[in-house]
Amino acid sequence: MLTVIEAQNLVLQHARPLPAELMRLxxxxxxMLAEDIASDLDIPPYDKSMMDGYAVRSADLPQGNGVLTVIEEVMAGQTPRLPVAAGQATRIMTGAPLPADADGVVKVECTRLLDGHRVEIADAPVKPGQNILYRGREMRRGDVVxxxxxxxxxxxxxxxATVGRAEARLVPRPRVAVLSxxxxxxxAPQxxxxxxxxxxxxxxxxxxxxRAGAAPHYLGIGRDRVDSLRPLIDEGLRAPVLVLSGGVSAGKLDLVPGVLADLGVGAHFHKVEMKPGKPIFFGTRGSTLVFGLPGNPVSSLVCFELFVRPAVRRLMGHADSAPRMRPLPLGDDFAYKTDRPTYYPARLDVADDGWRVRPVPWFGSADLRALSGTNAFVLFPAGDHQHRQGQRFxxxxxxxx
Amino acid sequence: MLTVIEAQNLVLQHARPLPAELMRLxxxxxxMLAEDIASDLDIPPYDKSMMDGYAVRSADLPQGNGVLTVIEEVMAGQTPRLPVAAGQATRIMTGAPLPADADGVVKVECTRLLDGHRVEIADAPVKPGQNILYRGREMRRGDVVxxxxxxxxxxxxxxxATVGRAEARLVPRPRVAVLSxxxxxxxAPQxxxxxxxxxxxxxxxxxxxxRAGAAPHYLGIGRDRVDSLRPLIDEGLRAPVLVLSGGVSAGKLDLVPGVLADLGVGAHFHKVEMKPGKPIFFGTRGSTLVFGLPGNPVSSLVCFELFVRPAVRRLMGHADSAPRMRPLPLGDDFAYKTDRPTYYPARLDVADDGWRVRPVPWFGSADLRALSGTNAFVLFPAGDHQHRQGQRFxxxxxxxx
Structure with missing residues (x-):
């Protein structure tokens, strides 16, 4: 029987990123982005003021003090009309373009308007470039951002948006069809x-x-007859991923494998050495991935996270799409006996000094109730063990x- | 000027969970659930087999060996018609109801069908209850699950769904109106x-x-005229949260505060002691929260995470909705000089032994390009400091x- 790792590798071998599409953002x-994005303009597109204040010539204010004539007022979104001559200043707002011949901005807090036309400056010595963001300082046209x-x-x-893109070539969200x-x-309501x-x-x-970032598409319930299952499975096979719930154990009425074979789905595995969830089917038709998950709810949940989610992430372009497994310390002692490697529901908490994982009381693969408030599974090895607080799994x- | 914490407290004082609604699931x-959910039935609703195999009377198989007469076959979804008498067995599938008078299930792997009517059992001694999940073992009708x-x-x-719910009373996703x-x-495309x-x-x-879990609603761009801003702000105030981008600094053309006041929005603060993002407006009208965020993109991003996200989480019912701040160690030495507490863009990584945060090269509040690939901000104190690797911030x- 395949190990979980072997089965995951098989799944990922068959999962390829979806073709990129030009999509609205x-x-x-x-x-995931599927193209390099270059800027279509210099940013800022002009020398701009980083402060509300006065655009000045630094040569006029070597000590930072003086009285200047205000020749114009420029708001963000406006363009200065007049160059700043010696002894002059332009009232300027944050983000507004610097007028010609000015080379510094004195912030408004260091100024006092004497009348409508003159301003008194009391700043430190004004340096060229002070409070100015020069054109192209953030990015230049053609820069890959x-x-x-x-x-x-x-x-x-x-x-x-800054570089003008309302669309881009992206790896799209895979549609995942789900068939009960x-x-x-x-x-439910019945x-x-x-x-x-x-x-x-x-x-x-x-x-x-x-939660995996894909687009769910529910097909409803297929009944245990070929004429019910076949059209639904046929429809599901048009999605990049088809997930079947139930119908893949060895019981007599499990028609699903036959219908899948009829529709051209090649089987890669039927069973994985794990608990819960031993019977799990994986097959492919062309680039479509087909998963048959066990009917027991906890098995179904675990198998999705172990096999379907990594496949979905790979389809979304992630190269490193193996499940998020970390060796983390137990928060409490925990005695556990099992005949197969077992994914055991647990609560993972994170504190400033690291992670702690605590198994919750659980009665097996049908016991979904135990999973409320859990966010993880601890993988315990087969055998009868007294696991200790702080031990990593x-x-x-x-x-x- | 308010500190970030004081400002956050003010925001959270005005943010109350939205009224619960009966919603489809x-x-x-x-x-967040806004009602206790009780089961409407026993689960399992009948004594059921946990294996594919044969339902038997344990008294017939004290040593686990014997030959029994097969009287019936019961699939999942079917109901057994016949009780199991001494010397008899019923073929049963996983999940199917146990026939009357049977008290154990022998799994199919321990059996051999001799002809259509007799089965040979070779199991360990059969114990009462073996491979049976009794009615109500997972939950009883009326149990709060x-x-x-x-x-x-x-x-x-x-x-x-297990307890029959396709709808429940939930705290809804807040609509957040965004107005530029x-x-x-x-x-962007222009x-x-x-x-x-x-x-x-x-x-x-x-x-x-x-990303905060709320429902975005874009209002477009309001121009610097009362007749443009007023109807848009008026529309935005119908959402539980209105976020304005730009228009709240002290510049001359900032008409927004006036329009907000005219429309009955009471101001709570205009400035917060932080960098980037000092000018940030918070006001309320009734239960509607109004945020005016700075126009600089990085300021805007940080202010959203510090003030708007916690409010949104509180509206969604989360009692502990303060921003996710953790004291975490620097991954590298970092020298930094600033005149105000500064949220500095950084890459947070998590390894098995804990977190590491690394500031990225950054040119200030307009430099959005630096933020690509970052997922956090380190809060550095005012002053000129040589921060050391491993030091926590x-x-x-x-x-x-």
Whole structure:
């Protein structure tokens, strides 16, 4: 049977970044840039004042004191009309262009207006360039300001706007189709009849898809008949990723593998050496990735984080898209016996001196209730062990605290 | 002048959680529950098999060996019709209800079908309850499974579905209106004319709103005329939060404060002792919070994280919504001189042994380019200091690594 690492490697071998698309930037937060971005202009585009005050000639104020004639007033967004001659000053606002022949700005706090036309300056000696940001000091036309591979944060979206971009070539958000399966499954508001269970996995998986940064697409419930499953799976295979919930264990009514094979999905694995979640299917058709997750909710959740999320991240362009595993110390002693490597639900907290992970009381793969408030799984080895506080174990981080 | 902490406290005093609403759960990831959620049924709703195998009477298999007559086959979603009498077994699938009078399940791997009607068992001695999950073991009808104040993760959405909820009372996502101001501002695709600058702040702020978990609403650019600003501000005041970009410094053309006052917005502060970002306005009208952020992009970004994000989190119900500040060690030596407490852009990385924060080269509040790839700000004190590697400083975390 494959180990989790072997299975993850197989998945990632088949996951390739989606082709880049020219996209509007409104919904681009967290997406990866697929082109180098060059500035289309000098910034600032003119020598500009960094203060509210007076644009002056430094030669007029070698000691920082003097009285100058105010010849003009320039707001941000306006253009000065007059050059500053000897003995003159221009009233200027932060961000406004410097008038010709001025080479310094005295901030307004160091000035006193004597009348409408004269200003008294009482500053330190004025140095050339004082309070001026010269044209092109932040960037020059043609400078590459963001490179292929940058993951766009708010500041990058601001930067893209600065250089005139409302669109850019990005690796798009993969659509992830989710299909629940089984005659026994009913949707949440309905009261389950005898032998029925409510569909808890679809809402959970759709939220996991969203948390991974991808675009969830719910296909509904496929019933245990080929004529119900086939059109839904066919539709799901048009997405870059199809996630099936249930229908992949070895039980008699598991028609899903047959339908997948019929539709040209090649199987890569059916089982992984882990707990919870041993039966997990991974297959591909062309570039479409197909995951069959176990029906048990906790198994389903863990398998998504271990196998689907890394694939989704790879599709979004991330080269290092293996699951977020860290060797972190236990916050408490913990005795645990298991026959397979087990991902055990836990609460991960972060303090100034580091991380602490604490397993929560848990009754197994159907016990979703235990997971409320958890954000991680500790990977415990097979065997009967007394694990000690401070001992480090690999931790699968689902949500950073 | 107010310190950052004093200003934050003032903001949070005026920020109250939004009234809860009954909402569909499709877009509820990360929202806060505003009711206790009780289960409407026992789970499992019947004694169920945890394995594929045969439901048996333990009394028939004290040594685990024997041959039994198969009387029925029960799939998940089906209901057994026949009780299991002495010497009998029912073929059963994982998740299927246990037939009457059976008290154990032998997994299929320990059996061999002799013909269509008889099965040979070779298991360890069968114990009552073996491989059975009894009705109500996970939860009983009326049990509170999630409490008011829970922040919904994927697993909680699964749990809500389990107990029949497709809707719940939640604290909604606040709408945050963003208004750019200034005659000199043009939108990204446009080439700025003389004295004009592109609007980099709006795309950045809208992404920050989204990153904070709120719903961005862009109002466009208000021009430096009352008849342009007033209707836009009036519209923005209908949102729980209005963020104005630019227009709040002491310059002559800053009409915004006047329009805000006319529309009934009471001012709480105009300035905060910090760098970048000193001029920042905070006011309220009723329960609506109004922020006027500085026009410089880095100032705007920092002020959003320090003041707007905590308010948004409080509106979303989080009691502890102060900004994410941690005292974290510098990754490198860093010499820095500043006249006010300064939030300095930095890259925060996390390793197994803890965090490291590294300031990046930066030319001041207009230099957005420096911020690409950063996810934090280090707060350096006023003065001329040689800061040392390993020394701890408060760090404002914008995006967890």
């Amino acid at each position: 409104d919904d681009a937060l967290g997406l 963001l490179k292929t591979g940058a993951v766009l944060g708010p500041q990058d979206l601001g930067l893209l 399966t089984g005659d026994e499954v009913v949707e 009261m389950p009849g005898p032998g029925q269970i409510r569909n808890s996995n679809a809402p959970m998986l759709l939220a996991q898809v969203r 690999p931790v699968l981080i689902c949500d950073t605290p | 499709d877009d509820a990831l990360g929202l 999630l409490k008011t104040g829970a922040v919904l993760g994927p697993q909680d959405l699964g749990l809500l 101001t200034g005659d000199e501002v043009v939108e 080439m700025p004319g003389p004295g004009q600058i592109r609007n980099s702040n709006a795309p950045m702020l809208l992404a920050q709103v989204r 408060p760090v404002l975390i914008c995006d967890t690594p």
